[in-house]
Amino acid sequence: MALNRKVAIINLTTGQIESKPIPIDVRKKFLGGRGMNAYLLYNYLKPGVDPLGPDNVLVIGIGMLAATMASATSRTDVMGKSPLTDMIGSTNMGGFFAAELALAGYHHLVFLGKAEKPSYLWVHNGEIEIRDAASVWGKSVTDTQWTIRKEMGDEDIKFAVCGPAGENLVRYANVMTGIKNSAGRTGMGAVMGSKNLKCVAARGTLDIKIAHPTQALEYNKRFIDLITSAKVNQTMGTLGTPFIWGATNSWGGCRTNNFQYNQLRYADDIEPEHLDEISKETCGEYNMTACFNCQVHCRAKYKIPQSPLAEKFGLVGKYDEGPEYTSQGGFCCEVGCTDAATLLCANHLVDQYGVDNLEIGSMIAWAMELYDYGILTSKDTDGVDLRFGNGEAVLEMIHRICQKKTWLGQALAEGPIRAAQKIGRDSEKYLIHVKGMSNLHSDERATPGLALNIAVSSRGSDHLRSRPAIDLYHLPKDVMKRIYSSPVPFEGELSSDHRSYEGKAWQVFWQENCFMGVDCMGICKYHTTFLGATLPNFEDWARVVNYNTGLELTPTEIWTAAERCNMLEKLVNIREGFKRDDPHKGDVLADRYHNEPAKRGAPDVIGATIDREKFKGMRAEFYKHKGCDENGIPTPETIKRLGLENEPSHLL
Amino acid sequence: MEAMAKTLVVNQERCTGCRLCESVCAVKHDGVVNPMRARIKIEKWEHEGLYVPMICQHCQDAPCMNVCPVKAISRDEALARVMVDYNTCIGCRSCVAVCPFGAMNFNTIDKKVIKCDLCDGEPQCVRFCDIKAVDYVDAAKVSISKKRDAALRMTSAQKKATELEAEM
Numbered sequence: 001m002a003l004n005r006k007v008a009i010i011n012l013t014t015g016q017i018e019s020k021p022i023p024i025d026v027r028k029k030f031l032g033g034r035g036m037n038a039y040l041l042y043n044y045l046k047p048g049v050d051p052l053g054p055d056n057v058l059v060i061g062i063g064m065l066a067a068t069m070a071s072a073t074s075r076t077d078v079m080g081k082s083p084l085t086d087m088i089g090s091t092n093m094g095g096f097f098a099a100e101l102a103l104a105g106y107h108h109l110v111f112l113g114k115a116e117k118p119s120y121l122w123v124h125n126g127e128i129e130i131r132d133a134a135s136v137w138g139k140s141v142t143d144t145q146w147t148i149r150k151e152m153g154d155e156d157i158k159f160a161v162c163g164p165a166g167e168n169l170v171r172y173a174n175v176m177t178g179i180k181n182s183a184g185r186t187g188m189g190a191v192m193g194s195k196n197l198k199c200v201a202a203r204g205t206l207d208i209k210i211a212h213p214t215q216a217l218e219y220n221k222r223f224i225d226l227i228t229s230a231k232v233n234q235t236m237g238t239l240g241t242p243f244i245w246g247a248t249n250s251w252g253g254c255r256t257n258n259f260q261y262n263q264l265r266y267a268d269d270i271e272p273e274h275l276d277e278i279s280k281e282t283c284g285e286y287n288m289t290a291c292f293n294c295q296v297h298c299r300a301k302y303k304i305p306q307s308p309l310a311e312k313f314g315l316v317g318k319y320d321e322g323p324e325y326t327s328q329g330g331f332c333c334e335v336g337c338t339d340a341a342t343l344l345c346a347n348h349l350v351d352q353y354g355v356d357n358l359e360i361g362s363m364i365a366w367a368m369e370l371y372d373y374g375i376l377t378s379k380d381t382d383g384v385d386l387r388f389g390n391g392e393a394v395l396e397m398i399h400r401i402c403q404k405k406t407w408l409g410q411a412l413a414e415g416p417i418r419a420a421q422k423i424g425r426d427s428e429k430y431l432i433h434v435k436g437m438s439n440l441h442s443d444e445r446a447t448p449g450l451a452l453n454i455a456v457s458s459r460g461s462d463h464l465r466s467r468p469a470i471d472l473y474h475l476p477k478d479v480m481k482r483i484y485s486s487p488v489p490f491e492g493e494l495s496s497d498h499r500s501y502e503g504k505a506w507q508v509f510w511q512e513n514c515f516m517g518v519d520c521m522g523i524c525k526y527h528t529t530f531l532g533a534t535l536p537n538f539e540d541w542a543r544v545v546n547y548n549t550g551l552e553l554t555p556t557e558i559w560t561a562a563e564r565c566n567m568l569e570k571l572v573n574i575r576e577g578f579k580r581d582d583p584h585k586g587d588v589l590a591d592r593y594h595n596e597p598a599k600r601g602a603p604d605v606i607g608a609t610i611d612r613e614k615f616k617g618m619r620a621e622f623y624k625h626k627g628c629d630e631n632g633i634p635t636p637e638t639i640k641r642l643g644l645e646n647e648p649s650h651l652l
Numbered sequence: 653m654e655a656m657a658k659t660l661v662v663n664q665e666r667c668t669g670c671r672l673c674e675s676v677c678a679v680k681h682d683g684v685v686n687p688m689r690a691r692i693k694i695e696k697w698e699h700e701g702l703y704v705p706m707i708c709q710h711c712q713d714a715p716c717m718n719v720c721p722v723k724a725i726s727r728d729e730a731l732a733r734v735m736v737d738y739n740t741c742i743g744c745r746s747c748v749a750v751c752p753f754g755a756m757n758f759n760t761i762d763k764k765v766i767k768c769d770l771c772d773g774e775p776q777c778v779r780f781c782d783i784k785a786v787d788y789v790d791a792a793k794v795s796i797s798k799k800r801d802a803a804l805r806m807t808s809a810q811k812k813a814t815e816l817e818a819e820m
Contacts, residue, residue, distance in 0.1 A: 002685075069679050071672075096671070103686065146699065155696070156687075178698060205688040207761065213683035217676060221780065228782055286783070289701055290670035295782045297668040301701040319700055 013113030032064025035565030063522010104204030163354020211550030252601010329441020330361020342391030362438030449504035657732030
């Protein structure tokens, strides 16, 4: 059956490898993917260890529906203690690795210790072997994969790989697969690098038996039709995620020049429609590519067109995929650049180095603001003219950071808090971060619900943990009620107004469980209640799980399991020093959200700030929904209700 | 009647590389997900974004049929397909060796050759491929749309050339 896939405990120091089945009762509690990863991390990680030392634990896990007859089950989740935040590190990628690992017989890999020399893990049809990685150490993300495929004579091997940024211990290095699929937040690539683990190479041909094949096949067709008939996914399938950037920027929700503005002006060159033209001109009319078994195909292909900038950096004609809206964020609005050349070149560089586009863009944007105010001078930048809008400076800084060259390059490679400590000069107050991880490019001052989401997100400032994005659609109240009252009832008030503070805490709590659920299944977030209000969630997952795996779970049981897994992430954070109002480890926003009114955009955005007291009110409500006390710590009753009283229980 | 039969058409340039066709093929035939059991396979050149669905062409003068020493392979004219009779097949894999498309596979789990059977006239790969990188159309019509596309390309190129000349 689909759920007979195992967990392997790999000790890189001793070379010892142990494979274990996952008992059904453990499955029911922690499902799979991110939830099971959280269980494994909480059980194997000792509190207070150095994230870049041998005592950190790295968990690579795939969703419980990986490689089944369920749509877009392509997601791999990577967890460990984050070298960026010193709290929970957790990050997620699409592509084809998850399916291949499932076909090779495994759902979760737990890495302990540190290999003596550069190594990689070979997983093939139930066998696991630690191999010498001398031939690929130092190689780019893609060259690593192509080299091993060539060495093995097998083009179907799939990888989870760290690039040169991970080897160089840049604290926000990615784990990647394929051309550009990135588990790109919280620096799990640096953890791989610190363990001398260049990649996991998987190849499998083991049957994944579908419990009810005909029903699974037919339900999948219905599921896919539901997904692809949604306008949002049709747009996604032609313009990719850049369409989100386009819409958000014209409204005034993209932080610009670090945080000086909230809209990038004169940006026609990087609007989604123009990026689409470039993609079609360089890669043909059918220019989109997809992750495993997904019909949305939201990723564009492109080759870098001729331009003085691309020529200078030797990048003309290089093939890549994307750029995603996060690259428009990191390499356009945040750094004040309006040209496609900077965007496409920078996107390619980060994909090759294997580094988080959001974090590196934010670090450069922050340094640019410091340069703007004279806090950093050209002496500090070793001659780089770090003014906003200088694309050449952006590319140069990406090289310097990833290679850890020059004083500033080394400082920025350390991530927000450490860099601010190194630079000093009151630089910290310009950072846009939560828990030590930079925010994506979005500006949440006009949307209290979205602001609460980034503040309470377990892994730091991020939209993929609990963002109630449909809050911006102004849905009728009864529709909101229907969405947010299933599978558990909600009696309180909900507001259709994104400027309101009412009911937002529940929406964030609901989304937190929805996103944990989808991450446990291993399904892409574009297949659930994220950007599309009508897309599948708990009820549909219960059916998909049953048809594919035979496991019987009710929608409410999935909800409760998601709550449980979210709480486990919180417990990891509490162990690592979470304090509600701690500016580095708490559920707080950067002061600028409260103090600096938004300057540009639509009338509902201009002048917006987050009200400090109302924010605290929302947060208190959110804690109540979660079953936490006023300090954000779970009550003993909640721990008992979620069946976490015996953790760590060491069942795996 | 042969002329009315439908045929599988691969529009390679449309393929997004998602491999859902492989999954549904294996589930339909064997009730499992395993690309090794799939009758269709996406060949990829990831470094340039090139994906090509490879599948049996159901050749008129099929090399697999011709080479089979026990005559286990035959044409089913009703569906215009080439079929393997497993009661006769001895598993010598001569057909695998001779197929110019690599579309005759050997399934190492069940130790038998496998190939596309058009799902008895309802190919699941086509049903699930939204973008129609694989399609199932009247055999007589395959070249018609291709002809029109090519004609359009030629005339638009001509138009451009005329415009350029006019500008000069």
